[in-house]
Amino acid sequence: MNSRAEIKPGIDVSIVQKHHQKSGELTEGTVLRVLTKSMFHPHGIKVQLTSGEVGRVKKILKENI
Numbered sequence: 001m002n003s004r005a006e007i008k009p010g011i012d013v014s015i016v017q018k019h020h021q022k023s024g025e026l027t028e029g030t031v032l033r034v035l036t037k038s039m040f041h042p043h044g045i046k047v048q049l050t051s052g053e054v055g056r057v058k059k060i061l062k063e064n065i
């Protein structure tokens with residue numbers, strides 16, 4: 001997901017961590033904080049999950065509203 005407007009704390013996402021970029025291994029979790037300041041990023045919006053892991057969002061799984 002390249003647009004910051006779609007990413008909010010509390011939603012479930014799949015991210016790719018920096019050390020998994022080559023393999024493309026995804027990690028699932030709930031967004032704690034949005035770290036990317038700009039409204040758009042070509043490689044995905046960087047977030048921190050509630051587990052503490054940091055990576056770029058590749059897919060939104062579920063919005064917990």
